[in-house]
Each structure stands twice: as structure tokens, then as C-alpha cells.
Amino acid sequence: MNHPPIVAVATDNRPLVAPIYQSVKFTFDDVVQTQRHSRGEREGFAYSRVSNPTLQQLELTLAQLQGRDACLLTASGVAAVNLAMLSLCKQGDHVVSFAELYQPTRYMIRRLLGRYGVSHTILSLEDIEGIEQLLASTPTRLVMFESPSNPVLKIADIGRITAAARAHGALTVMDNTFAGFHNHGQFDIDVYVHSLTKYAGGHGDVMGGAVIARQELIDAMRTDFIVMGATLDPHAAFLIQRGMKTYALRYERQCDNASKVARWLASQPGVARVRYPGLAAHPQYALARAQMHDFGTVVTVDLEGGETAVNRFSEALRLFTISASLGSTESLVQPGRLMWPSDLDAIQRQWAEITAATMRLSIGIEDVEDLLEDMRQALHQAGRAAPV
């Protein structure tokens, strides 16, 4: 009794779409080849937590887009952030953190790295002199930062941060999720992390994360990642690879919509503040223009009337969904109370700039006139619209 034969596709007869290798295990014809593979003497695959062709395809795509040598994939964006930091730090190291960082990243640095003897200092992303002084005075292993920051869209001065880190022997790890793979590749950043759940997957139906860096750093982290085991599933990798086919089109349309939404909101009575790096009124507009190809797809808004107005506006919206996350084809709204920086002290909370009047809009690919019309009626229902 034999297993039925496996269909083999000749090497000169390739599928147009990279296939899913939805297999945990791979085999060789004999023990000698299996041993040669395990000693690293031949190419191939053995076990999908270690490597898998579908994952490797996605790794090549993402590394090339970000302009670096290599990539490691993880089951979520936070796994990418956390595994990179765990793998790069050891007891006694010091990390520079920011009040404006994504909250779970702050949690990881404070609670988890702290438990293993890694200290940290929290600064404001805007305090570039403070960052330079800290790096000059305190031996530091890594600087963990984002730009634009989530959710208030502050812009990091990447040139100065990376120069100071390089001068004082610290590594820079940038969460580049908001700006995307096509941005920030020109900077001397050591490690990029991305949540693939956002623009890469793009359709809100798959989670993943990526760490992208030069070969030597990826090689140094690889075994830790394999052993910690937060591997991406091949089916998820396939969906993300498919998402990447339309990444540029979606991102471009979302940016275009976001800039129109930001400009429209800035002209509305009842809107206290609009934060979008592409608005000339953004305090770091010149820096954003110099660093980025575009300005992202998130618009952060404060309404007059505080939390009540934000809640009414969010609930009155018909095309926007009240939801966490960003980068989907659909527009989303997240009230500030749901992003509350409860781990920060009073001064750090001022730096974080999230108030009960704040809300984050993640703009999708809908017809922008429909989005503006929806926001017009929601402002009206929230009692914030101009009298007609």
C-alpha cells in the first residue's frame, strides 16, 4: 500500500501566483540529504516554524520594498516589535522610549523588558535635544521610535535621531507601520518593524508582523525568533502576499482621501484641531515633507464639545466603523478614550497629547465625497456643524 503520488510541476512550468505551501513538514529522499540540510550544507525546508517557501517569498518582497537585505515574519505586529527588542537586548541594557509610542510597545519596554533588567527612559519625540543629550550621557542599546506616531501623528527627526544613535553606539528600531514600506528607506535605520495587519494585508482579514534589517542583524536574531515560535502561518503569508499586489494603489488612494478629509475638517466650525502631517499647519510639516513621499492615511481630530461630541460624532457616522486598527480599505474611527495613555505620568501624558476630545480617523478607499458627506451629517448630529 502506497500514498497516492504527489503532483509535481516542472521547473519550466511555473504558476503566475506564488503558491501556498500549507505544509508544516518537508522531506528529502534520504537520510543523507536530510542530514546535509540540517548541517546547513544544502538548500531546502524541513519544518515551517523554521522556514517555509511561502513565508520566504513574502520576506523577499518586504525586504526589497523597504530597501534592506532580509526579513523575519511574525504572527502579529506586536510580536515583531517585541521579539526584535527581546532579541536585541540583554540584562543591564538601556532603551530610549517615547510617550508617543504605540501603547503595547511602551508596555513591553516598561513591564517585560524591565522584568529582565533592561532599564529605559521615556522622552517626548519632539525633544530632539533631550534625545541627543541622553544618548551622549547614557550608554544605550536601542532607540525605539515611530513616525508618524500613533495616534497623534508627530514626526520624528529621523536624521538627527539616527546620527546621535550611531555616534554613541545605539541601534535604532523604527516601527514604520504608519508610513509604510515605501517610506524612510533612505535613512540610516538599523531595524524596521511593521504590523502587516494594516496596509500589507490591507483588507482587515489577516494579522502579521515583519522585522526588516541588514543581513547580519537578521542572522543574529533568527534563532531567537524560531525558538520563541510566534511564526506566521503560510496561509496568512499568502493572503498578505496577495495584499501586497495592491499595496501601492491602496496606500496612494487612502493618502489622497486622507489629505482631502484633513483639509475639509480643518475648515469646519466645531473642529478644534486637525492633525495631519500633510497640512501646512502641522507643526512638523516641513520635516514630514523632507522625509516622506506622502503623509499617511490617518487623520487625528479634536472636537469642540469634548468626549460627548466625539462619541456622538463617532456613533452618527455611517461609512466609518468604530474600531481599533488602521490601514483597511474601510474608514475607521477610534475615540481618544479607547487609546488612553493610563501608563504615563502627568507630564508624559501632556507629551502624548491624547485628550477625551481626540479621535483617530483611519481613512479607507471609499469615494471621498461620500466620506465628506458622512462627516457633514455626523458633525450636524453631534451639534458641531455650522447652522445651515
Ligand SMILES: Cc1ncc(COP(=O)(O)O)c(C=O)c1O
Ligand atoms: C504603530 C503600530 N505598531 C504595531 C501595531 C501592532 O500590530 P498588530 O495589531 O498586528 O499586533 C499597531 C497596531 O495598531 C500599530 O499601530
